[in-house]
Amino acid sequence: MRVLLLGGSSEIGLAIVQRLARDHQVQPFLLARHHDRLAAAVAALERAGCTGIETAPLDADDLGSHATTIASAFERAGGFDVVVLAVGVLGAQQGLDADPAQAAEVMHVNFDGCGSLLLHTMRALRGNRNATVVVLSSVAAERARSGNAIYGAAKAGLDALAQGLADASYTTGPRVLVVRPGFVKTKMTAGLQPAPFTTTPEAVADATAAALAGRAHTVWVPATLRYVFMIVRHLPRGLYRRLPL
Numbered sequence: 295m296r297v298l299l300l301g302g303s304s305e306i307g308l309a310i311v312q313r314l315a316r317d318h319q320v321q322p323f324l325l326a327r328h329h330d331r332l333a334a335a336v337a338a339l340e341r342a343g344c345t346g347i348e349t350a351p352l353d354a355d356d357l358g359s360h361a362t363t364i365a366s367a368f369e370r371a372g373g374f375d376v377v378v379l380a381v382g383v384l385g386a387q388q389g390l391d392a393d394p395a396q397a398a399e400v401m402h403v404n405f406d407g408c409g410s411l412l413l414h415t416m417r418a419l420r421g422n423r424n425a426t427v428v429v430l431s432s433v434a435a436e437r438a439r440s441g442n443a444i445y446g447a448a449k450a451g452l453d454a455l456a457q458g459l460a461d462a463s464y465t466t467g468p469r470v471l472v473v474r475p476g477f478v479k480t481k482m483t484a485g486l487q488p489a490p491f492t493t494t495p496e497a498v499a500d501a502t503a504a505a506l507a508g509r510a511h512t513v514w515v516p517a518t519l520r521y522v523f524m525i526v527r528h529l530p531r532g533l534y535r536r537l538p539l
Contacts, residue, residue: 295314295318295319295320295321295375295376296320296321296323296371296372296373296374296375296376297311297314297320297321297322297323297374297375297376297377297378298322298323298325298367298368298371298374298376298377298378298415299311299322299323299324299325299377299378299380300325300352300377300378300379300380300381300411300415301325301326301352301354301378301379301380301381301382302324302325302326302331302332302335302349302352303324303326303327303328303331303332303334303335304326304380304381304382304430305480305481305482305495306380306430306475306478306480306495306498306499307378307380307430308335308338308339308495309495309496309498309499310378310380310428310498310499310502310503311339311342311344311378312338312339312342312344312499313496313499313500313502313503314376314503314506315339315342315343315344316342316503317503319345320339320343320344320345321344321345321346321347321371322339322344322347322348323347323348323349323350323367323370323371323374324336324339324347324348324349324350325349325350325351325352325363325367326349326351326352327351327352327353327354329351332349336349348370348371350363350366350367350370351363352381354381354403354407354408354411355399355402355403355407357406357407357410360410360411360414361414364411364414364415364418365414365418368418373422373425374419374425375424375425375426376425376426376427376428376506377415377419377425377426377427377428378428378430379408379411379412379415379427379428379429379430380430381403381404381407381408381411382403382404382408382430383399383400383403383404383482384400384445384482384483385397385399385400385445387441387442387445389440389441389443389444392444397444400444400445400448401444401447401448403448404445404448404449404451404452405448405449405451405452408429408452409451409452409455412427412429412452412455412456412459413459415427416459416463416468416470419467419468420463420466420467420468421466421467422467422468423466423467423468423469424467424468425467425468425469426468426469426470426471426506427456427468427469427470427471428471428473428502428506429452429453429456429470429471429472429473430473430475430498431449431452431453431456431472431473431474432445432446432449432453432474432475432476433474433475433476433514433519433523434446434449434450435449435450435452435453435454435474436450436453436474436523436526436527437523437526437527437534438450439534439537440535453472453474456470456472457470457472457511457512460472460511469511470511471502471505471506471510471511471512471513472511472512472513473498473501473502473505473512473513473515474512474513474514474515474519475493475498475514475515476489476490476491476492476493476514476515476516476519477489477491477492477493478492478493478494478495478498479492479493479494479495480495491516491518491519491522493515493516497515497516498515501513501514501515501516501517
């Protein structure tokens with residue numbers, strides 16, 4: 295199984311690749327910005343039994359480089375069976391009081407950058423019904439809340455784009471699997487107050503692997519959140535804004 299990980303140092307992304315390696319012979323291709331983190335990621339995947347690991351630089355901010363970067367990875371690997379889009383930054387939790395530059399970066403990377411990478415990946419896989427693109431979204435995309443309005447809005451844009459492209463390619467491929475985790479304990483979320491239904495990279499990886507083996511188009515982690523948000527998304531605005539979210 296040839297797996298392209300966009301965001302090659304992502305803890306969740308790496309957990310997914312490692313989980314897939316338990317059931318398949320995986321050849322990972324990692325694209326990431328930080329070379330030092332890539333070296334650590336390669337070592338972790340080698341311990342998980344992955345072989346033929348390749349890496350290349352990726353700058354999610356540089357939209358103009360995405361077409362060449364994706365095309366080069368596909369050419370070097372001879373194509374991919376699974377692409378995991380795990381690029382993302384967390385920040386600007388202060389809403390209106392957030393640093394403007396940080397807020398702009400969160401929106402740019404999580405929507406513009408990820409959206410660009412998703413489009414180029416989908417074009418490279420156009421017509422391939424055997425391939426799957428895994429898009430790491432968030433429950434924050436389901437309904438923006440005051441506590442993380444900027445991050446939630448950016449994720450909502452990516453989630454909507456992924457769902458729309460999934461429908462557009464439904465009969466021809468590739469398949470798109472949108473993964474919506476709740477709060478995940480990672481280095482990126484260290485120092486933040488955990489939310490209810492907190493999960494782990496390994497749990498997200500298990501749920502993703504199970505969904506890949508089936509026909510799901512969206513997976514919530516933990517699964518309970520699917521039912522929680524069936525209620526939350528329909529709460530009256532006046533009530534929703536008073537919740538301690």
